[in-house]
Amino acid sequence: MSSHYDHAQVQEFWQYVWERDDVYELSADASNPTYVLGMFPYTSGTLHMGHVRNYAISDAYARYRRMQGDDVLHPMGWDAFGLPAENAAHERASDPESWTQACIRRMREELETMGFGYDWSREITTCEPDYYRWNQWLFKRLYEAGLVEYEAATVNWCPDCETVLADAQVEEREDSESSDQVAGEAGSRDGDRVCWRCETPVGRRELDQWFFTITDYAEELYDGLDDLEGWPDGVREIQRNWIGRQEGARIEFTVSLPETGSDRSDGETSVAVFSTRPETIYGATYLAVSPGHDLARSLADADDDVAAYVERVRDRGPDEVGFSGVETDATATHPLTGEELPVYVAGYVLEDVGTGAVMGVPAHNERDHGFALEHDLPIEGVVAPKDEPVDVDLEETPYTSGGILERSGEYDGLESETARRRLLEESTAIEEDVTYRLRDWLISRQRYWGTPIPVVHCDDCGHVLVPDEELPVELPEFVRTTGNPLEEHDSFRHTDCPECGRPARRETDTMDTFVDSSWYFLRFLSPDLADAPFDRERANEWLPIDVYVGGDEHAILHLLYIRFMTRALADLGLLDHREPVEELVSQGTVLYDGEKMSTSKGNVVSPDEYGAETTRLFVLSAAHPEQDFEWTANNVRGAYDLQQTLYRMATDFVDETNTRVEVRSHDEYLTREIDRTIAVVTEEYDRFRFHRAATEIRELARLLRRYREYDAPHGEIYRRGLLSLAAMISPMAPHLGEELWNKLRGEGLVVEADWPVPETDVSGRAFERRLVETTLEDVRDIVDVAAIDEPDRIKLVVASEWKYRLREVLDESGADGVSAAVDRLLEASVETP
Numbered sequence: 001m002s003s004h005y006d007h008a009q010v011q012e013f014w015q016y017v018w019e020r021d022d023v024y025e026l027s028a029d030a031s032n033p034t035y036v037l038g039m040f041p042y043t044s045g046t047l048h049m050g051h052v053r054n055y056a057i058s059d060a061y062a063r064y065r066r067m068q069g070d071d072v073l074h075p076m077g078w079d080a081f082g083l084p085a086e087n088a089a090h091e092r093a094s095d096p097e098s099w100t101q102a103c104i105r106r107m108r109e110e111l112e113t114m115g116f117g118y119d120w121s122r123e124i125t126t127c128e129p130d131y132y133r134w135n136q137w138l139f140k141r142l143y144e145a146g147l148v149e150y151e152a153a154t155v156n157w158c159p160d161c162e163t164v165l166a167d168a169q170v171e172e173r174e175d176s177e178s179s180d181q182v183a184g185e186a187g188s189r190d191g192d193r194v195c196w197r198c199e200t201p202v203g204r205r206e207l208d209q210w211f212f213t214i215t216d217y218a219e220e221l222y223d224g225l226d227d228l229e230g231w232p233d234g235v236r237e238i239q240r241n242w243i244g245r246q247e248g249a250r251i252e253f254t255v256s257l258p259e260t261g262s263d264r265s266d267g268e269t270s271v272a273v274f275s276t277r278p279e280t281i282y283g284a285t286y287l288a289v290s291p292g293h294d295l296a297r298s299l300a301d302a303d304d305d306v307a308a309y310v311e312r313v314r315d316r317g318p319d320e321v322g323f324s325g326v327e328t329d330a331t332a333t334h335p336l337t338g339e340e341l342p343v344y345v346a347g348y349v350l351e352d353v354g355t356g357a358v359m360g361v362p363a364h365n366e367r368d369h370g371f372a373l374e375h376d377l378p379i380e381g382v383v384a385p386k387d388e389p390v391d392v393d394l395e396e397t398p399y400t401s402g403g404i405l406e407r408s409g410e411y412d413g414l415e416s417e418t419a420r421r422r423l424l425e426e427s428t429a430i431e432e433d434v435t436y437r438l439r440d441w442l443i444s445r446q447r448y449w450g451t452p453i454p455v456v457h458c459d460d461c462g463h464v465l466v467p468d469e470e471l472p473v474e475l476p477e478f479v480r481t482t483g484n485p486l487e488e489h490d491s492f493r494h495t496d497c498p499e500c501g502r503p504a505r506r507e508t509d510t511m512d513t514f515v516d517s518s519w520y521f522l523r524f525l526s527p528d529l530a531d532a533p534f535d536r537e538r539a540n541e542w543l544p545i546d547v548y549v550g551g552d553e554h555a556i557l558h559l560l561y562i563r564f565m566t567r568a569l570a571d572l573g574l575l576d577h578r579e580p581v582e583e584l585v586s587q588g589t590v591l592y593d594g595e596k597m598s599t600s601k602g603n604v605v606s607p608d609e610y611g612a613e614t615t616r617l618f619v620l621s622a623a624h625p626e627q628d629f630e631w632t633a634n635n636v637r638g639a640y641d642l643q644q645t646l647y648r649m650a651t652d653f654v655d656e657t658n659t660r661v662e663v664r665s666h667d668e669y670l671t672r673e674i675d676r677t678i679a680v681v682t683e684e685y686d687r688f689r690f691h692r693a694a695t696e697i698r699e700l701a702r703l704l705r706r707y708r709e710y711d712a713p714h715g716e717i718y719r720r721g722l723l724s725l726a727a728m729i730s731p732m733a734p735h736l737g738e739e740l741w742n743k744l745r746g747e748g749l750v751v752e753a754d755w756p757v758p759e760t761d762v763s764g765r766a767f768e769r770r771l772v773e774t775t776l777e778d779v780r781d782i783v784d785v786a787a788i789d790e791p792d793r794i795k796l797v798v799a800s801e802w803k804y805r806l807r808e809v810l811d812e813s814g815a816d817g818v819s820a821a822v823d824r825l826l827e828a829s830v831e832t833p
């Protein structure tokens with residue numbers, strides 16, 4: 001019998017058996033639901049190492065829970081809409097549909113080769129009308145609930161992809177180290193902005209666009225993060241920063257408008273500003289509104305300079321406008337001093353932040369300081385550092401920290417915090433307020449390969465939603481053109497108004513693909529349901545997803561959208577849960593020569609090179625899932641060798657006739673070590689520490705090998721050790737697990753076997769202590785290294801495993817002599833068997 005593990009043959013055989021027996025299909029009477037999900041892949045054509053790692057983690061965990069007796073749902077599907085399919089279609093003179101289907105076939109085959117255990121009966125594909133009709137249906141429900149808006153907006157525009165991008169799809173280039181600190185500050189939200197897909201610098205355009213008003217949920221999405229204890233802190237922090245909660249105040253300024261000749265009546269208006277530092281109000285020397293602010297628009301009507309400025313900066317980002325601005329003829333009244341302040345329209349004031357207006361406090365705010373220098377505005381310090389007698393030159397640099405108030409009337413001498421509190425209480429013009437940085441979710445895309453937005457524009461009726469019974473609005477056939485193919489499609493574009501029946505124009509924007517993935521986890525629960533996107537009862541039963549595994553690049557986009565969608569669905573009455581994911585595993589990056597392993601970098605190691613099993617075992621044993629790790633041939637070798645070793649041990653055992661029946665003293669050690677390993681490995685699996693589980697398994701294998709080398713093994717105990725190894729390794733290396741299990745004549749398939757349990761009580765510290773102490777006893781009994789017999793050596797091998805814990809006990813008991821003896825014994829016995 002060959003004792004070489006031939007992975008290709010073994011893989012093929014067990015994959016066949018699993019499929020034949022439908023072992024991954026969820027049983028209809030599932031009573032102990034556990035939902036394990038890996039983020040479904042975008043259909044790019046091939047699996048990369050990030051996918052392999054992602055799915056190795058979710059698969060190992062799903063298998064572990066299945067062996068623990070849970071009814072595990074572990075499905076897979078395809079995130080199949082999106083621009084790359086359209087681009088590829090152009091390049092290959094194909095169409096997005098056939099290209100995508102070809103990608104899916106290839107990727108599914110790759111997943112199957114890897115032996116991932118999915119319930120393929122639940123496969124979903126987002127570009128199929130049966131799926132995307134529910135995007136349209138959900139769009140309508142959100143619309144009816146007031147969560148959809150259609151607005152002219154200045155949007156991010158990628159000239160290369162010829163489409164708009166959501167804020168979160170615009171990336172800042174890291175390298176731009178700004179030489180000019182102040183300008184850098186002003187532009188920090190806008191540095192070097194590039195498209196997340198093609199890295200082309202992103203411009204701006206004004207277009208009518210569809211939005212989901214995720215900002216309605218800003219507060220609860222932010223607050224909800226506190227309760228997501230199963231999420232990594234890092235991801236929660238990224239979401240917090242993205243939502244950007246800012247506490248501060250809303251301050252009302254009365255603004256006198258210039259007389260415009262024709263209309264003298266409305267000489268006054270009120271402008272609210274948002275400030276995080278209301279206590280600096282005595283240092284306000286001007287008021288500035290954004291070019292899109294109502295006041296700017298109305299002033300532009302009567303003032304050519306203002307009109308020209310607004311026109312000039314309209315389509316530009318803050319990076320381009322710098323500290324440009326224009327003074328207007330309006331003046332503002334300081335609510336506390338009654339002083340007259342000039343009013344500016346300034347590009348650095350953002351339209352959709354706070355109220356779109358600021359009070360300029362050049363002495364204490366970087367951006368205001370830059371603006372004041374440019375426009376020669378007074379810089380008046382009202383906060384002085386508390387302790388150090390620093391001489392701050394406010395003309396040179398603003399002082400941005402807290403301190404003691406000065407030149408602030410009755411608030412002089414108070415600390416910033418105190419002054420703020422009192423101002424909020426005492427001034428009617430100043431009111432406590434919170435703003436969020438989060439913007440509404442722009443879902444319009446001027447592209448073909450996406451879900452058509454189910455709206456018809458009618459001259460008489462406005463925008464009319466396509467009736468439910470006419471859904472899905474299906475994508476027409478693909479046509480080759482430079483812009484949006486839907487614009488070229490007369491039969492798609494021209495339609496009749498569902499309301500009045502007159503000729504109307506169909507919306508040609510499609511939905512951002514993140515809409516598809518914002519609820520797909522619900523569709524897996526009832527993938528064929530024909531009259532609703534998902535089954536409400538099932539969803540209430542199966543949600544939240546117990547464990548969701550994915551790349552850390554999704555911390556804001558996808559992981560925020562699923563949280564939003566879940567809450568919106570709950571408010572629509574379609575779901576009882578408000579959070580979709582209980583535990584999130586955010587996996588780190590696989591590196592190769594220090595760089596991210598990726599197709600675009602050309603440093604991809606294909607899973608085929610080493611066999612599925614080695615690859616899986618390696619990516620899991622290399623590091624904690626959340627850590628990055630380096631792909632090195634050496635480490636891969638380690639995973640490979642472990643398989644060969646285990647395989648040989650199982651094979652030898654089956655061939656071997658030389659086993660004992662009577663129990664000798666060191667067998668007891670072995671039993672305890674097996675038990676201890678089971679207990680530890682179980683805990684490691686519970687915490688996704690597969691790398692530590694692998695180490696424990698490797699160690700137990702080593703011990704079992706020594707055990708067998710020293711003495712004829714006890715048949716039952718040894719077999720139990722090997723069976724436990726087979727079971728414990730099988731979530732990570734399922735083909736090997738089956739092969740070992742089968743050789744050792746385990747019952748049925750290991751994939752359906754029960755997770756091993758310790759025979760002795762191994763719970764808690766007491767067990768550990770007892771183990772250490774009995775081991776110590778035995779070591780004390782062995783006095784002379786030269787005279788030790790074989791069973792004693794085994795005790796010492798075991799003792800060596802406990803070396804560190806023994807040391808603790810010895811240190812506590814202060815038994816110096818024994819400690820030295822142990823050292824001597826361990827050195828002599830362990831290294832030279």
Ligand code: ANZ
Nearest residue numbers: 274275276277280348349350353354356357361364365
């Ligand atoms: C007055 C003030 C005084 C402010 C001071 C800060 C310090 P950061 O700076 O990130 O903490 N702000 C408010 N709305 C804005 C808008 N639409 N466009 C640009 N800037 C705006 O953000 C909070 C501050 O940003 C706010 O507090 C406001 O300036 C400015 F010593 O108000 B502050």
Ligand code: ZN
Nearest residue numbers: 458461497500
């Ligand atoms: Zn109409």
